[in-house]
Amino acid sequence: MEFNIKSGHPEKQRTACVVVGIYEPRRLTDVAKRIDDVSQGHISSILRRGDLEGRAGQTLLLHNVPNTLADRILLVGCGRERELGDNQYRKIVTKAIRTLHETGSMEAVCYLSELNVRGRDTAWRVRQAIETAQSALYVFDQLKTKKESTRRPLRKIVFTVASRRELPRADQARREAQKIAEGVKLAKDLANLPGNICTPTYLAEQAKDLCTLHENLSCKVLLENHLERQGLKALLAVSKGSNESPRMIVLEYQAATRKSAEPIVLVGKGVTFDSGGISLKPSKDMDEMKYDMSGAAAVLGTMSAVAELQLPLNLIGIIPAVENLPGSKAVKPGDIVTSLSGQSIEILNTDAEGRLILCDALTYAERYNPDVVIDIATLTGACVIALGKHAHGLLSNHNPLTNDLVSAGKFSGDRAWELPLWDDYQDQLESRFADIANIGGRDAGTITAACFLSRFTRKYHWAHLDIAGTAWVSDKKEKGATGRPVPLLTQYLIDRSNEDDLYILSEQVEY
Known part of the structure; x- marks a missing residue:
């Protein structure tokens, strides 16, 4: 898909389709009014007949509109203007893009990026429109022998800005959006x-x-014998039941303007299939447990976006990758292992395996003297119950990091919600036979899982994103991975890059 930015009058666009919005009730946006004026009331006469009310998501395709150069005009209902917020804007764009794709318009000029979204500027609207468009057209058919093909698929979209002065910022937003969408x-x-x-x-x-693909990006992979020698026994315990040998993947991206800059570390849970081990999961929906490596996928997607954008920072990605199966050598409930940190862990439930591989990876992260560490994991079903599919669970030992992630989530539309990480919950992890148990009981399962991880993150600032409810959609029509929280993480890193640029500038001024 090709995306471009331009400024210009809608009636002068020589294209397959021009997309404009209609507010409820039957109220023309500024762009639609301009087309209506040059076409001598063509649109308003159609609206008076009741063909389109303007409710959010309604569409009406017009052909041969007088005094315009486009083959078609697509009217898209936007709801009431004063109620147009972030989520509704994305839904409107999604509907428009899918309609274009289905109607044979191989290219389009879309004026929805000029809508008045509460509290949002042009750059935000452009970026969200592009990310939403890419998501709307995503199809996973790599393994199908007969692929469904659209005869005239949408291949090019131009999003517009109201003024030429806005083009530079809008084009930067386009670039960011495309790289994030690719991630x-x-x-x-x-x-x-x-x-x-x-x-x-x-x-x-x-x-x-x-x-x-990127000269600033390097990779090393620790094999099973390396993990044994270095003492990552909690990670290794999870993989014992599988014939698939474990891996620890370490990606390093170095592009900071200050060579001494401490890196940001992302740690992604990479359980490529989770049967639960000896504590076997129910068979219903177990096929979805292939997505238990979504944290790892998010790290790779974020590293890709950062490298493509050439952000001026140092970034480490750590992915502990295992398969959790109930083989003859599998770890058993009641087994005790010693983690890389030296703490002993009583494994009371082998289906609480994500925290076992993460605790060793989080300890491993210490060697990079990190500025902050963020782990991303489909960790607990309790998070799905608590927050559903809309927000990631966020727990942290550092308030400024929490605030930065929440802010990045609000801007990107990939939101997180903070849960408490109080010492009161730590007692639930007590074990009579080891330093710590790997589960804390039914109550506050998301929080006690993060409390477990917090025992291994005391030497640095750390945040945990539980994405169990947000990384996957179970609905039959839309079933599949969401790619979250790549937008949140990339926005956080963009924000950090901007902070670093300001720091360098202040150093130069002081000098």
Whole structure:
């Protein structure tokens, strides 16, 4: 898909389709009014007949509108103007893009990016429109022998801005949106692949392939014998029941303007299939457990976006990758292992395996002397119950990091919600036989899982994103990976890059 930005009058666009909005009730946007004026009331006469009310998501395709150069005009209902917020804007764009794709308009000039969205500027509207468009057209058909093909698919979209003065910022937003969308697509593709293809070894190969595309990106992969020698026994315990050997993937991106800049570390849970191990999951919907590596996929997608955008920072991606199966050598409930940190862990439930591989990865992250560490994991079903599919669970030991992630989530539309990480919950993890138990009981499952991880993050600022409810859609029509939280993470890193630029500038002024 090709995206461009331009400024110009709608009636002068020589294209397959021009897309304009109609507010409810039957109220023309400024762009629609201009077309109506040059066409001598063509649109308003159609609205008076009741063909379109303007409710959000309604569409009406017009042909041969007088005194315009476009083959078609697509009217899109936008709801009431004063109620037009972030979510409704994305829904409107999604409906418009899918309609264009289905009606044979191979290219279009879209004026929806000029809508008045509460509290949002042109750059935000352009960026969200492009990311939404890419998401609306996403299809995973790599493994189908007969692919459904559209005869005249949508290939090019031009989003407009009201003034030429807005073009530079809007074009920067276009660039960011395209790279983020590509990162989201990579994350979706990986999480949608079945477990017999996307194994720990496959993830490692994808990480290496990513590095061949970017000179600032390098990769090393720790094999099972390396993990044994270095003492990552909690991670290794999870993989014992599977014939697929584990991997620890470490990606390094170095582009900070200050060579001494401490890196940001992303740690992504990479359980390529989770049966639950000896604590076997119910068979219903177990096929979805291929998405238990969505944290790993998000790290790879974010690393890709950052490298494409050439953000001036240092970034480390750590992916512990395993398969959790109930083989004859599988770890058993009641077994005790010693983690890389030296803490002993009583494994009371082998289906609480994500925290076992993450705790070793989080300890491993210490060697990079990180500025902050963020782990991303489909960790607890309790998070799905607590927050549903809309918000990631966010827990952290550092308030400024929490605030930055919440802010990045609000801007990107990939929102997170903070849950408490109070010491009161730590007692639930007590064990009579080891330093810590790997589960804390039914109550506050998302919080006690984060409390477990917090025992391994005391030497740095850390945040945990539980994406169990947000990384996957179970609905039959839309079933599949979402690619979240690539937009949130990339926006956070863009914000950090801007902060670093300001820091450099202030140093130069002081000097």
